[in-house]
Amino acid sequence: MLSVLERDWNPWYTFERMEREMEEFQRRMAQFFGDLDISGTAGYPPVNLWQNHDGVVLHAEVPGLEKEDIEITVAGNTVTIKGSRKAEALEKDERFHLRERRTGDFTRTIELPYQIEADKVGARLHNGVLEITLPRAEAEKPRKISLN
Amino acid sequence: MTATTHEIEKMDTSPVSQATVKEGNGRTIIPDVDIIEKADHYILIADMPGADEKTLDITVEKDLLTIRGRMLITIPENHRALKSEFRSGNYQRAFRIYEEIDRDGIKATFHNGVLKLTIPKSENARIKKIAIESA
Numbered sequence: 001m002l003s004v005l006e007r008d009w010n011p012w013y014t015f016e017r018m019e020r021e022m023e024e025f026q027r028r029m030a031q032f033f034g035d036l037d038i039s040g041t042a043g044y045p046p047v048n049l050w051q052n053h054d055g056v057v058l059h060a061e062v063p064g065l066e067k068e069d070i071e072i073t074v075a076g077n078t079v080t081i082k083g084s085r086k087a088e089a090l091e092k093d094e095r096f097h098l099r100e101r102r103t104g105d106f107t108r109t110i111e112l113p114y115q116i117e118a119d120k121v122g123a124r125l126h127n128g129v130l131e132i133t134l135p136r137a138e139a140e141k142p143r144k145i146s147l148n
Numbered sequence: 149m150t151a152t153t154h155e156i157e158k159m160d161t162s163p164v165s166q167a168t169v170k171e172g173n174g175r176t177i178i179p180d181v182d183i184i185e186k187a188d189h190y191i192l193i194a195d196m197p198g199a200d201e202k203t204l205d206i207t208v209e210k211d212l213l214t215i216r217g218r219m220l221i222t223i224p225e226n227h228r229a230l231k232s233e234f235r236s237g238n239y240q241r242a243f244r245i246y247e248e249i250d251r252d253g254i255k256a257t258f259h260n261g262v263l264k265l266t267i268p269k270s271e272n273a274r275i276k277k278i279a280i281e282s283a
Contacts, residue, residue: 046234050227057224061234063197063261088184088193100180101195128197128261 043108045081045130053142055135056112063128064101070125072132074118079134080109114140175237177219179263183243190249190267196239197261204258206265208251214242215263248272 045060062070064085071082087103090096115137122133179194196204196217203218217239223229245251245267253268 048221048232048234049230050224051230052224052227056230057227059221059234061197061261063195065260088182088191090184091186094184094186097183097185097190099182101182101193102180125260127200128195 044102044106045083045108047108047110049110053136055116055133058110058130058132058134060108060130060132061128062125062130065125065128065130067125070130072121072123074116074121074134077112077115078109079112079116079121079132080107081130081132082107175235177237177239178241179215179217179239181241188269190265190269192243192263192265192267194239194241194263194265195261196258196263198234199239199258199261199263201258204256204263206254206256206263208245208254211244212242213245213254213267214240215265216240217263 045062047061048059050057050059058079060081062081062083065083069083069085073080073082082105084105085101085103112134117135117137120133120135124131179196181195182191182193184191184193192213192215194215196215196219198219198221199217200220203216205214205216207214207216219237219239221234221236248270250268250270255266257264
């Protein structure tokens with residue numbers, strides 16, 4: 001059990017630390033050079049936005065959150081996701097060997113290029129991914145102008 | 149590792165959320181993990197949002213505990229990307245475990261994109277309280 005000595009008394013050993021650091025480095029580089037595809041973790045939660053003529057679909061990674069933990073508000077052309085993730089409560093004599101998952105309160109506001117039809121916003125939660133449909137306000141939708 | 153480069157799946161034909169699934173590029177995603185030691189067991193919690201229970205794979209081989217899962221992002225039909233901060237890939241992470249663990253007693257649950265493993269300590273690794281007998 002020599003490896004135990006190397007690692008102190010910790011019985012857990014994580015292999016991918018190097019890999020993780022590499023990924024973080026690549027992420028920062030991409031951010032620096034303005035690579036659109038991997039724009040880095042600009043905020044929490046990380047989001048993907050999908051757009052068409054009718055509006056935007058927002059996906060956010062919110063693992064471990066229940067519906068009740070999430071608050072979505074829409075105002076004008078912005079959507080705000082608020083939430084809170086509780087830390088695991090430890091009893092006496094219990095301890096963390098590894099602690100990477102973030103906990104606490106978060107707020108993220110995302111601005112869209114148009115006004116949102118607030119009454120028609122929908123949201124659902126599936127496997128830790130939040131999906132919010134944000135329809136474009138009717139008055140702002142592009143119109144086809146026919147020539148006489 | 150599975151090398152599925154262009155797998156495209158049709159979701160169920162619900163009129164609202166009919167979607168195609170973006171191809172996985174085989175990218176490895178390292179999940180954030182907490183490991184808590186309790187009196188008679190460990191708890192390993194891994195954030196794996198977007199993974200499906202069916203794709204989860206937990207193996208113990210010799211002294212290696214590996215967790216894996218497939219993360220597929222869904223693109224709503226006829227939409228194009230406006231912002232992309234997370235992508236498809238394969239969750240994977242391995243841990244070395246030592247003898248004081250009861251391999252056969254490991255239990256797993258998956259809820260809201262969070263994998264939770266309960267790993268019992270083997271009988272002789274548990275802290276035993278010795279009562280002091282009064283003389």
